[in-house]
Amino acid sequence: MSANPSSAFRRESALDRSLAGLGRAMATLADAVPATRPNPAAGLADDGPASPDDRRLSGALMRVNHVGEVCAQALYEGQAATTSDPALARQFRQAAVEEGDHLAWTRQRLDELGARPSLLNPLWYAGAFALGMLAGRAGDRVSLGFMAETERQVEEHLAGHMDRLPADDRRSRLIVDQMKEDEVRHAEDAMRLGGAELPLPVRLAMRMAARVMTGTAHYL
Numbered sequence: 001m002s003a004n005p006s007s008a009f010r011r012e013s014a015l016d017r018s019l020a021g022l023g024r025a026m027a028t029l030a031d032a033v034p035a036t037r038p039n040p041a042a043g044l045a046d047d048g049p050a051s052p053d054d055r056r057l058s059g060a061l062m063r064v065n066h067v068g069e070v071c072a073q074a075l076y077e078g079q080a081a082t083t084s085d086p087a088l089a090r091q092f093r094q095a096a097v098e099e100g101d102h103l104a105w106t107r108q109r110l111d112e113l114g115a116r117p118s119l120l121n122p123l124w125y126a127g128a129f130a131l132g133m134l135a136g137r138a139g140d141r142v143s144l145g146f147m148a149e150t151e152r153q154v155e156e157h158l159a160g161h162m163d164r165l166p167a168d169d170r171r172s173r174l175i176v177d178q179m180k181e182d183e184v185r186h187a188e189d190a191m192r193l194g195g196a197e198l199p200l201p202v203r204l205a206m207r208m209a210a211r212v213m214t215g216t217a218h219y220l
Contacts, residue, residue: 024096025129028073028103029121035104036097040178041171046112048168058169059115060218061161062106065176067118067217068154069103071128072096075150078132079143088140091193095147095186102182105175112171118217144195149203151187153210155180 027033049055073096080092110117118124135146158180165172198206 024073024077025125028070028100029125031103031107031117033073033100033103035101037101039105039108040174041105041109044171044174046171048170049166050168051166054166054169055113056115057164058166058172059110059113061165062109062113062172062175063115063118064214064217065158065161065179066103066106066110067121067124067213068157069099069106070118070121071124071213072099072150072154073103074125074128075132075135075147078129078134079136079147082133082136083140083143085140088144088193091189092147095189098182098186102175102179105179109172109175119220120216124213124217141194141196142198144190144193145198146195148187148190148195149198149206151183151190153207155183155187157210157214158183 024033049058076092076096076099080089080096083089083092107117131146135143138146158176161176162173162180165176
C-alpha cells in the first residue's frame, strides 16, 4: 500500500487526464468528434458547384478548413493541459467543443464534394498540440492572447474563403459563414478573460506558419 494515498490519487488523476486527452486526439484524427449543433447547411439541397473545376476548388478550400479544425482541437487540448486554472481549462475545452462542430461540418462537406481530408493531419495535430502547450506554459494571459490571435487570423482566413468559394456552393458558404461567426466570438471571449496582445513578431510568425499549413493542405 502506498505510504501517501493522496499522492497516488494525484498521479492517477494525471494519468486519467492523459488518457482522456489521447482519446480526444484519436477521435479528432478519426473524424469521430460528433457535432453538438445542427449543420448550418442542413435542409439545403446540394445543387452546386456545378462546374467540375469549381467543385475541386471547393473541396480544396474545405480541406484547408478541416485542417484548421484539426489544429484547433490540438491547440486547445495543449492549452487546457498546461493551465493550472481549472476554470480556464474548461473554457478551452468548451471552445474545442464548438470547434468540434466545425470539424464535423467540414468533414461532412468534404464527403459531399468527393474530396478527402489532408494526408498530413497527424502532423498538423502534433505541431498544433506542441504550440498549444508552449503557449500554455508561457502563462494564462499569453495563452489566452494566443487563442485570441489565432481566432482573429482564422476569421480573416475564412473571410478570404468566402470570397473564393463558388457562388453556387451555398452549402459550403453557409458552413464557413457560421464558422467565421464562432471564431470572432472565441477571440472576444479570450480577450475578455484577460488575454494579452502578442508582440508583432509573434503575430507575424503565426501568419507565416499558417500560410505554410494552408498552402500545403490545399493540395495534400
